Amino acid sequence: MSSDAPVSTGHPETSAEAAQEARRAARGRRDAIGCVVPVLGFIAVALLVMALAPERPDGPRYAGAGDATPRDGGTFVFHHESNVRSLDPQVAYDELSTMAIRLLFDGLLDYDHDGGLVPSLAVAVPEPQEGGTVFRFRLRRGVRFHALPGLPDGRELTARDVKFTMERLLRKQTGSPGAGFYEAIEGAVAFREGDAAAISGVRVLDRYTVEFRLKEPDQSFLYVMAMPFAYPVAPETFARFGSEADRHPGGTGPFVLEGWERGVQLTFQRNESYWKERVGPDRMVFLENIQRHLAGLRFMNGQIDALHRQTLDHRGLFTESEAWAETRLSFPRASIWGVVMNYEMPPFDNVHVRRAVAYAIDREGWARSRGNLILPTGQPLPPAITGYDPELEHRQSFDLERAREEMALAGYADGYPEVIEYWGSDGDVSRIYAELLQQDLARIGIEIRIRLVSFAVFLEQTGKPKTAALLMSGWNIDYPDPSSFLEPLFHSKNHRPANSSNRAHYQNAELDELLDRARRETNRQRRAAMYREASDFLARDAAWAFTYLPLTLEVWQPYVMNYRPHPIWAQDYRDVWLDLPKRRIAASLFGRGSAVPAALFPLARLGGRR
Amino acid sequence: MSAYIARRLVSAFLVLAAVITLVFLLMTQIGDPAAATLGNQATPEAVQEFNERYGLDRDVDAQFLGYLGLMRCQRPNSPVYDDDEAKNGYCGLLQGDFGESFLHNDPVAEVILRRLPRTLLLGAFALLFELVIGLGFGVFAALRRNRWQDTSIMSTAYLGQSLPSYVTGPIFLSYAAFLFGLFPVGGYGSTPLEHVQHAVLPAFTLAILGASTYARVTRSEMLDALQSDYVRTAKAKGLAPRHVLGHALRNALLPVVTLAGLSLRLLVGGAIITEQIYGWPGMGKLAVESIVNVDAPTVMGVVFFVALAVQLGNLLADLAVAALDPRVRLAG
Numbered sequence: 001m002s003s004d005a006p007v008s009t010g011h012p013e014t015s016a017e018a019a020q021e022a023r024r025a026a027r028g029r030r031d032a033i034g035c036v037v038p039v040l041g042f043i044a045v046a047l048l049v050m051a052l053a054p055e056r057p058d059g060p061r062y063a064g065a066g067d068a069t070p071r072d073g074g075t076f077v078f079h080h081e082s083n084v085r086s087l088d089p090q091v092a093y094d095e096l097s098t099m100a101i102r103l104l105f106d107g108l109l110d111y112d113h114d115g116g117l118v119p120s121l122a123v124a125v126p127e128p129q130e131g132g133t134v135f136r137f138r139l140r141r142g143v144r145f146h147a148l149p150g151l152p153d154g155r156e157l158t159a160r161d162v163k164f165t166m167e168r169l170l171r172k173q174t175g176s177p178g179a180g181f182y183e184a185i186e187g188a189v190a191f192r193e194g195d196a197a198a199i200s201g202v203r204v205l206d207r208y209t210v211e212f213r214l215k216e217p218d219q220s221f222l223y224v225m226a227m228p229f230a231y232p233v234a235p236e237t238f239a240r241f242g243s244e245a246d247r248h249p250g251g252t253g254p255f256v257l258e259g260w261e262r263g264v265q266l267t268f269q270r271n272e273s274y275w276k277e278r279v280g281p282d283r284m285v286f287l288e289n290i291q292r293h294l295a296g297l298r299f300m301n302g303q304i305d306a307l308h309r310q311t312l313d314h315r316g317l318f319t320e321s322e323a324w325a326e327t328r329l330s331f332p333r334a335s336i337w338g339v340v341m342n343y344e345m346p347p348f349d350n351v352h353v354r355r356a357v358a359y360a361i362d363r364e365g366w367a368r369s370r371g372n373l374i375l376p377t378g379q380p381l382p383p384a385i386t387g388y389d390p391e392l393e394h395r396q397s398f399d400l401e402r403a404r405e406e407m408a409l410a411g412y413a414d415g416y417p418e419v420i421e422y423w424g425s426d427g428d429v430s431r432i433y434a435e436l437l438q439q440d441l442a443r444i445g446i447e448i449r450i451r452l453v454s455f456a457v458f459l460e461q462t463g464k465p466k467t468a469a470l471l472m473s474g475w476n477i478d479y480p481d482p483s484s485f486l487e488p489l490f491h492s493k494n495h496r497p498a499n500s501s502n503r504a505h506y507q508n509a510e511l512d513e514l515l516d517r518a519r520r521e522t523n524r525q526r527r528a529a530m531y532r533e534a535s536d537f538l539a540r541d542a543a544w545a546f547t548y549l550p551l552t553l554e555v556w557q558p559y560v561m562n563y564r565p566h567p568i569w570a571q572d573y574r575d576v577w578l579d580l581p582k583r584r585i586a587a588s589l590f591g592r593g594s595a596v597p598a599a600l601f602p603l604a605r606l607g608g609r610r
Numbered sequence: 611m612s613a614y615i616a617r618r619l620v621s622a623f624l625v626l627a628a629v630i631t632l633v634f635l636l637m638t639q640i641g642d643p644a645a646a647t648l649g650n651q652a653t654p655e656a657v658q659e660f661n662e663r664y665g666l667d668r669d670v671d672a673q674f675l676g677y678l679g680l681m682r683c684q685r686p687n688s689p690v691y692d693d694d695e696a697k698n699g700y701c702g703l704l705q706g707d708f709g710e711s712f713l714h715n716d717p718v719a720e721v722i723l724r725r726l727p728r729t730l731l732l733g734a735f736a737l738l739f740e741l742v743i744g745l746g747f748g749v750f751a752a753l754r755r756n757r758w759q760d761t762s763i764m765s766t767a768y769l770g771q772s773l774p775s776y777v778t779g780p781i782f783l784s785y786a787a788f789l790f791g792l793f794p795v796g797g798y799g800s801t802p803l804e805h806v807q808h809a810v811l812p813a814f815t816l817a818i819l820g821a822s823t824y825a826r827v828t829r830s831e832m833l834d835a836l837q838s839d840y841v842r843t844a845k846a847k848g849l850a851p852r853h854v855l856g857h858a859l860r861n862a863l864l865p866v867v868t869l870a871g872l873s874l875r876l877l878v879g880g881a882i883i884t885e886q887i888y889g890w891p892g893m894g895k896l897a898v899e900s901i902v903n904v905d906a907p908t909v910m911g912v913v914f915f916v917a918l919a920v921q922l923g924n925l926l927a928d929l930a931v932a933a934l935d936p937r938v939r940l941a942g
Contacts, residue, residue, distance in 0.1 A: 175656025262714040
């Protein structure tokens with residue numbers, strides 16, 4: 001055996017490759033470990049977080065002190081997801097601005113929770129005189145405007161201020177979108193057009209009495225006088241601040257504006273010299289532009305005191321939770337939604353086709369598929385409005401057999417031969433309803449093609465005659481009187497060459513006459529009967545296929561007292577008081593029985609409010 | 611050097627001009643400001659008054675010239691402009707005037723200046739987190755090259771780069787702030803201390819992306835530097851390891867400085883999504899509100915500030931690199 005026989009170690013190159021191979025493998029393992037370690041780490045952290053995290057609370061974190069005696073004090077915080085536009089009561093015409101304006105101003109009259117009229121700055125709701133054309137408002141004595149620069153001690157409100165307010169409201173330069181509501185006042189139009197120096201129908205009789213004279217009897221007038229457009233303002237603030245007057249609101253309301261960073265928040269202070277005895281928070285904070293998810297979390301955390309407009313997830317939680325049952329309410333706001341069929345365009349110029357559509361809509365099915373965010377209806381007026389009748393004789397409902405019969409009566413037993421264009425405004429919700437309608441109408445042989453356009457285009461096109469045959473539309477209340485719905489939507493005077501609010505372009509002399517008579521009628525019972533008759537007429541003639549009322553869910557904290565959602569005013573917090581000090585009641589991470597000692601989390605207390 | 615700066619300023623000016631023109635044209639297309647501001651129920655008179663007041667009844671080219679300050683402004687009823695005689699009837703960008711916000715009824719510059727400090731606070735925190743986390747982990751990963759620490763950090767950074775703030779934001783808000791109560795649940799607070807406390811979580815959300823990017827860049831730059839000749843020489847001469855590291859770090863940081871210059875956008879422009887999620891009332895939220903409400907002057911103002919910040923950030927970063935690296939000469 002030769003010792004010098006070469007020992008096979010393989011080819012030198014091969015050995016280098018093998019080493020490289022080994023290094024590569026090692027590196028591959030490292031890479032694999034490097035990827036696996038963080039993934040495992042994340043899973044571990046996630047599991048730890050889930051194990052430690054308290055369950056999402058299904059009830060309030062705080063409760064009140066349990067003292068039933070109303071009292072002053074505290075700060076009340078509420079929110080909205082958009083911007084407050086204006087604090088000028090004559091100009092603002094959106095829900096948010098009204099929320100703020102109603103803290104700062106009072107009306108002569110106000111609406112109670114049943115939509116009835118109650119006196120506010122007026123001593124009483126005026127009785128109609130001279131056949132319903134004259135209303136005399138007597139003002140309360142000792143009502144003072146907020147103390148403002150130019151109004152140092154807060155001057156007393158007088159009849160002259162009411163007159164000034166009406167003139168400001170009707171003057172063209174003010175640009176009030178509500179001016180049209182007040183044209184029933186004698187001389188209002190002449191004043192508006194600049195043909196008269198004063199409104200002849202508004203007269204100051206003495207320091208505390210102002211008289212309104214109308215062109216003709218109009219019983220909706222008192223409701224209109226309770227709209228924020230007519231809330232009395234102090235002339236001095238406009239003289240002093242000009243176009244900036246809207247940030248120095250000179251009202252008589254229960255709160256005084258403390259500060260406003262536009263787009264962020266408004267703060268209010270209690271009006272110490274308010275004319276009426278009342279209890280309530282010392283301050284109010286109105287947060288603007290808070291997204292729904294954040295608002296929901298802050299509410300559950302006790303940092304927001306009343307919540308509206310939730311994400312679907314939060315809405316489900318609040319609706320199902322027993323713990324919130326006492327302080328939540330799901331209710332229909334005073335508005336109506338329906339399928340609008342153009343009275344002047346085929347096939348909807350045929351009453352049988354309109355009725356077929358009204359019968360074909362499976363309203364309960366819509367409500368189910370929308371997770372009960374809507375309340376089905378089959379008549380033009382919402383509940384809480386005079387003329388609404390749950391037992392209305394011809395109220396519309398889902399009945400496929402009758403829908404098919406009506407189609408046959410119209411001569412379309414085998415379906416309507418053409419495709420009908422359906423107009424909707426762009427958006428997910430709008431698309432859902434369009435598709436629901438598409439399915440329902442397909443069952444009676446009406447085929448529709450959905451056309452979704454921007455809201456501006458939608459308003460413009462559907463407001464023109466003979467343009468849009470079929471659409472979905474809604475109407476929100478302006479003032480809680482049936483005329484606020486039935487006239488803009490169905491009276492032929494609101495069928496115009498452009499910007500019709502009567503988007504069905506519905507014209508019926510019989511209905512017009514009935515609505516005009518009802519407007520003039522001074523007897524409440526007779527008036528209600530007339531509106532019920534008009535309502536039944538519209539349901540029977542299928543002027544629209546009345547479909548649903550949107551349901552609003554409001555939730556408030558257990559320590560927020562005396563709050564009841566109002567059918568007309570959105571989020572009206574004028575009368576709340578806080579049952580303080582509030583107590584933490586939810587089993588929390590840092591409370592008793594908690595697995596985690598509070599000392600571990602020094603920042604934990606920051607979540608608490610104020 | 612000064613010639614270089616001058617040239618950069620000229621190019622910055624051109625970029626700004628292009629941005630302004632483009633955004634102005636876009637803003638005329640997205641909706642009707644009068645309808646958005648006054649609402650759908652506005653009277654024709656109110657709409658007309660609004661359009662006259664802001665000069666929106668003019669042609670687009672006239673509006674644009676007016677915005678730039680090359681044409682007299684025609685805003686007869688606007689008190690903001692009437693009593694300012696010094697401007698002699700001109701009220702545009704060239705006069706340093708950003709116009710008046712439709713929505714806020716205030717000069718745009720005031721609106722922006724109110725929001726800017728908050729965004730600066732948030733941005734400063736975010737930048738701090740980015741640099742501390744990014745540089746720290748980047749250097750550490752380079753020193754543990756190819757070990758499990760390195761690969762772990764780098765894959766985490768990769769994850770961080772791919773997680774958008776609209777995912778991490780709500781998670782942090784729901785868990786860290788709401789369920790665990792470690793941080794305030796959104797908002798801004800009312801005292802300086804509270805502002806800082808409220809800023810932590812949104813700043814961290816914002817910083818995830820930047821920190822991940824910095825970590826990856828720092829690591830690779832650091833590796834290059836550590837393999838370079840001067841480091842080998844320094845090691846050979848027996849220099850202490852921490853001094854060697856210092857030498858390497860200074861060179862490795864140059865690209866990071868450039869990146870940080872780009873981050874100035876964050877400081878000024880805010881973070882649109884993060885500010886929305888946390889309800890932080892800064893520039894990003896202002897931008898969203900203004901766009902939604904077709905508040906063109908405010909949108910223009912915000913875009914102008916942000917574009918300016920980007921340009922300045924780039925310039926400052928280049929100057930800083932030149933100062934740090936003697937090899938870089940800024941040619942005119």
